[in-house]
Amino acid sequence: MKALVLAGGTGSRLWPLTHTTAKQLVPVGGQPVLFYGIQAIVEAGITDIGVVIGSTGDGIRAALGDGSRFGARVTYLRQERPLGLAHAVRVARAWLGDDDFVMYLGDNFVIGGISDVVRAFRAERPDAGILVTRVPDPSLFGVVELDEAGRVVRLEEKPDCPRSDLALVGVYLFTSAIHEAVAACTPSARGELEITDAVQWLVDHGRTVGATTITGYWKDTGNVADMLEVNRCVLEGLSPEIAGSVDAASEVVGRVRIEKGARVERSRIVGPAVIGADTVIRDSYIGPSTSIDANCAVYGSEVMFSIVLRDSRIEHAGRVESSLIGRSVRIVGTVRTPHAHRLVLGDHSRIEVAV
Known part of the structure; x- marks a missing residue:
């Protein structure tokens, strides 16, 4: 067959x-x-x-x-x-x-x-x-x-x-x-x-x-x-494993897999969640039902119920939730300007903004 x-x-x-x-x-x-x-x-x-x-x-x-x-x-x-x-x-x-x-x-x-x-x-x-x-x-x-x-x-x-x-x-x-x-x-x-x-x-x-x-x-x-x-x-069936490094100022709760070469610094991760190889999580919160692929970086942000593909960076972006983020994407927080959104979007994109 x-x-x-x-x-x-x-x-x-x-x-x-x-x-x-x-x-x-x-x-x-x-x-x-x-x-x-x-x-x-x-x-x-x-x-x-x-x-x-x-x-x-x-x-x-x-x-x-x-x-x-x-x-x-x-x-x-x-x-x-x-x-x-x-x-x-x-x-x-x-x-x-x-x-x-x-x-x-x-x-x-x-x-x-x-x-x-x-x-x-x-x-x-x-x-x-x-x-x-x-x-x-x-x-x-x-x-x-x-x-x-x-x-x-x-x-x-x-x-x-x-x-x-x-x-x-x-x-x-x-x-x-x-x-x-x-x-x-x-x-x-x-x-x-x-x-x-x-x-x-x-x-x-x-x-x-x-x-x-x-x-x-x-x-x-x-x-x-x-x-x-x-x-x-x-992720509900995930077996916890920490193959990367987690510093003393961080907390890992529940079913979390941290792959080889990944680093967690001054952050809290609540499973089930996967942190891919060579990814850096710093001064951030990673919530349940989140998969972050290899070679990513999350700085000063919160990510939950989301998928982040490899080589992407999320920096000081507040809370990211219910999102599917592609490869080599960069999300960067900026100074808030009243009644304005500054966007750079690819073809056929769809975004949701607070008004």
Whole structure:
């Protein structure tokens, strides 16, 4: 059995961060979101992994390498444009051959892994297996309708009037039957080849499609709020470790990981929180549910419920909360000018200011 991991896409809901960074590489709990999916696949006993990449492919390649660090073998498959999940399967057709495979969306996060569903799929071997979960607003997702016996009846991508509250989780299991279904797909109104249409084709042609409802934690980390929530969830299971230095004037409370080369000076850190390698925290407060990446600096500031990517600096900036801060960003406090904001913003930025 193989695995197909989708790590392309534009990440438009995370602009401007994803103009230069793959959304799958944003770190939560101290490591990229993508790594959790790769680890879950390997834990399920699958080590032959194809990774579909797009315009951010160089970053994905640099992060994953040949896959040996995960105990896997990674093959990269180029998708020139993000034309849909079914299109990604079409791109990978030659590499997949006639093998069964798991398709895993690289920006999804599933607590508990996928070992159980892979084991059940191997034992029962339906033509396709899908994972679903109940959500408050199904119109944001692919929606699945089941009959009274729990059989899949209908799938629809982001419908205006959902027929159920069951959303597709970004993990699918397929036999080679999916390739005939994908070949029959035509572009949707969004101009994409939808995997929901391919699975619906299987249903309409009498193929067996199994649905497993999961009740554990699942998130599509496609927007800032969900990314921060996944970070919070991961940090709840953090094991404390201090590999860096903490001076006598500082206090570390709860589950905190301070990585090698990091320095904490005259500061208070309340976990769960991660302080990356070679980062300096000075005269500051780091609050719960915060991940600060490597080689950052926080001086005279408060940071909580936030993610700060590598090489960034926060200096005398007051309180920073519920924020996702990109790489090599500098946030500097300045003398307050009444009724004025001084801003330097990149394309597609969004800010919230007090008025």
